[in-house]
Structure formats: C-alpha cells, structure tokens
Amino acid sequence: FQDKFTQFSQLYNEYGAWIVLAGGFTPIPYKLITIASGVVQMDLAAFVFFSVIGRASRFFLVAALLWKFGAPIRDFIEKYMG
Numbered sequence: 001f002q003d004k005f006t007q008f009s010q011l012y013n014e015y016g017a018w019i020v021l022a023g024g025f026t027p028i029p030y031k032l033i034t035i036a037s038g039v040v041q042m043d044l045a046a047f048v049f050f051s052v053i054g055r056a057s058r059f060f061l062v063a064a065l066l067w068k069f070g071a072p073i074r075d076f077i078e079k080y081m082g
Contacts (some may be wrong), residue, residue, distance in 0.1 A: 010062045012036060013040060017050050020037060020042075020046075020047055021050045024058060025055075025061075046057075077081055
C-alpha cells in the first residue's frame, strides 16, 4: 500500500487546492477532505484559503437562492443540498 499512498499523496498535493475548493462547495462530507488534507500534509495556508473560498461560496449560494426565491426553494435546498 505504500506505493499507492505515495501516488495518492502526489496527486492530492498536485490537485489539492481544487479538491478542497470543490469539497467546500459540494455536499461531499467536508470532514473527509479535511482528514485527507492532513494525512498528505497539504500546505496549511492553501488549505485554509481554499476552504474559506469553497465554504463561503456554498453559503452565499444558499443565501442568494433563499433571497431570490423565498420559501419554495427552502424545501428543495433541504432535500438535495443537505
């Protein structure tokens, strides 16, 4: 498994910023992204920066949808976006 872990670490460090950004925006459990980033020792500054961007984007999207469409979109958000 050492070879596979090394390969995973290299790919994660290469695309880690995109993974963290996507993980913060999508309904993928963010805890998995956080743990994987720690295991491969991703740069902390990059992790924090892309985490803030990804998570803030998600929350602003939900807030914008609620502001624009009101109560009818709330059920959709709760059902499909967690």
